Amino acid sequence: MKNINAEYEIIIVGGGPAGLSAAAIAAELGAKIAIIDDNPIVGGQLIKQTHKFFGSKSHYCGVRGIDIAKILDKKIHPAPISTTECKDDKKSKDTLTPFENRCGVRHPNITLLLDASVVGYYEDNILGVLQKDKFIKLYASKIIFATGAAENLIAFPNNDLPGVYGAGAVQTLMNVHGVLPGKRGLMVGSGNIGLIVSYQMMQAGIEVVALIEILDKIGGYNVHAAKLRRLGVPIFVSHTIKYATGKDFVTGAVIARVNKKFQPIKGTDRRLKVDMICLAVGLTPLSELLYQAGCDVIYMPELGGNVAWHNENMETSKKGIFVAGDASGIEEASTAMLEGRIAGASAYESHYGKNPKAQEIIQHANKELEEIRQGPFGTKPRLGKEKLSKITFQH
Amino acid sequence: MPRKISNRIEQHPILTFTKGRLVKFYFEGREIEGYENEPIAAALIANGIKVFRITEKMKRPRGFFCAVGKCSSCLMMVDSKPNVMVCVEPLKEGMKVERQIGRGKLI
Numbered sequence: 001m002k003n004i005n006a007e008y009e010i011i012i013v014g015g016g017p018a019g020l021s022a023a024a025i026a027a028e029l030g031a032k033i034a035i036i037d038d039n040p041i042v043g044g045q046l047i048k049q050t051h052k053f054f055g056s057k058s059h060y061c062g063v064r065g066i067d068i069a070k071i072l073d074k075k076i077h078p079a080p081i082s083t084t085e086c087k088d089d090k091k092s093k094d095t096l097t098p099f100e101n102r103c104g105v106r107h108p109n110i111t112l113l114l115d116a117s118v119v120g121y122y123e124d125n126i127l128g129v130l131q132k133d134k135f136i137k138l139y140a141s142k143i144i145f146a147t148g149a150a151e152n153l154i155a156f157p158n159n160d161l162p163g164v165y166g167a168g169a170v171q172t173l174m175n176v177h178g179v180l181p182g183k184r185g186l187m188v189g190s191g192n193i194g195l196i197v198s199y200q201m202m203q204a205g206i207e208v209v210a211l212i213e214i215l216d217k218i219g220g221y222n223v224h225a226a227k228l229r230r231l232g233v234p235i236f237v238s239h240t241i242k243y244a245t246g247k248d249f250v251t252g253a254v255i256a257r258v259n260k261k262f263q264p265i266k267g268t269d270r271r272l273k274v275d276m277i278c279l280a281v282g283l284t285p286l287s288e289l290l291y292q293a294g295c296d297v298i299y300m301p302e303l304g305g306n307v308a309w310h311n312e313n314m315e316t317s318k319k320g321i322f323v324a325g326d327a328s329g330i331e332e333a334s335t336a337m338l339e340g341r342i343a344g345a346s347a348y349e350s351h352y353g354k355n356p357k358a359q360e361i362i363q364h365a366n367k368e369l370e371e372i373r374q375g376p377f378g379t380k381p382r383l384g385k386e387k388l389s390k391i392t393f394q395h
Numbered sequence: 396m397p398r399k400i401s402n403r404i405e406q407h408p409i410l411t412f413t414k415g416r417l418v419k420f421y422f423e424g425r426e427i428e429g430y431e432n433e434p435i436a437a438a439l440i441a442n443g444i445k446v447f448r449i450t451e452k453m454k455r456p457r458g459f460f461c462a463v464g465k466c467s468s469c470l471m472m473v474d475s476k477p478n479v480m481v482c483v484e485p486l487k488e489g490m491k492v493e494r495q496i497g498r499g500k501l502i
Binding site: 050161 | 402403404406407408409410412414418433434436437440441445446452455456457458459460461462463464465468482485
């Protein structure tokens with residue numbers, strides 16, 4: 001093909017839990033693939049998740065997110081070489097990941113493009129990629145979009161002040177860079193992210209002044225909430241943030257109780273002295289590239305927003321284009337890894353034709369997904385995925 | 396003497412932080428310190444600097460928000476180049492970092 005910098009059988013956009021799992025499977029089956037990620041290291045959001053995962057052993061139960069990132073990294077760098085050799089290997093140093101197993105030799109079928117953003121999808125499956133101010137065009141027979149999600153923001157006066165952060169941003173700053181985003185914080189949202197990040201803030205030395213939740217009950221696991229309560233963090237359900245105070249940056253917040261219509265009740269205002277407000281109010285799938293690629297994108301509130309329609313092989317309405325992980329519906333890292341495995345095997349089959357080993361991987365992973373979604377926190381995604389499966393297209 | 400870095404996590408029950416070498420850089424002409432290759436934003440926050448830019452129309456202060464180069468809240472002037480996302484831009488020795496006013500200036 002003309003004017004193309006490189007060609008691959010499968011390109012995977014995003015090197016988080018879904019993308020890396022897809023890569024490991026597709027490469028192992030024998031496809032020549034490339035992983036593109038805009039971060040300097042792979043692992044996606046796992047690299048800042050210091051908590052241990054729940055679930056069964058096959059879903060890395062009891063393993064910290066940061067360590068799952070290392071396990072996945074090892075899967076794409078399977079052959080170990082000695083540390084001393086690695087240190088002298090200046091040529092490949094730029095492309096190595098900073099994990100302790102970084103000295104593994106990359107799987108021969110995998111090309112890794114880091115610090116690289118996919119900035120556009122062009123017809124005939126060509127991706128425009130910006131890598132360190134250099135624009136390149138890559139072609140792939142099949143593409144897997146494992147682009148993840150973006151954090152939601154809620155509206156309140158002064159929500160643009162410095163000191164109002166997304167929960168993921170707080171995690172990145174504390175757990176990856178070792179810097180404190182503040183000294184006294186208010187957490188908004190009691191889903192698992194809100195609960196877990198509050199605990200992590202305390203581990204880093206930040207005082208969590210309060211955690212508020214607009215619904216009348218805690219959204220996440222009670223185990224996490226109990227941990228916070230034991231440490232003396234007040235959790236206020238049926239509460240919202242009215243506004244933040246401060247001129248140049250956050251110096252406080254005003255919270256209030258809400259009625260059944262989620263409107264603040266007069267006379268219930270409570271003033272908190274905080275220097276940071278952390279928002280853990282949900283995530284939205286990143287579907288822009290899928291939309292641009294011509295996949296049918298559907299608004300599905302149970303999955304967190306606009307998602308590309310996909311079947312149980314994680315293939316979208318456009319043949320040869322796949323989706324996996326949070327981009328296909330907000331869920332967890334454990335489900336993202338399973339969806340990644342399915343997408344990796346399906347994309348391989350889409351290129352090479354039916355394969356018994358790939359079939360086995362797809363069936364097995366689908367069975368495990370079904371099991372996870374039977375749990376109380378799997379209801380929403382299960383409903384969303386079921387609704388998707390009932391939609392059919394004319395074209 | 397550069398101001399002492401204060402907002403660093405000294406002890407953590409789970410994590411240990413491996414950092415690059417300590418380097419000097421400039422914020423609004425003032426010499427401060429940070430670790431090489433950490434995001435510029437991390438070094439600024441560690442030095443207690445929260446306001447990264449002032450918006451063009453409403454003159455509102457903006458700072459760190461998403462940490463992953465998606466939201467454009469943290470755009471600053473770095474070595475006279477406007478619109479640098481400091482939450483993902485690695486810190487280098489001697490960098491001149493300035494608050495961006497509005498759209499910044501191309502010199």
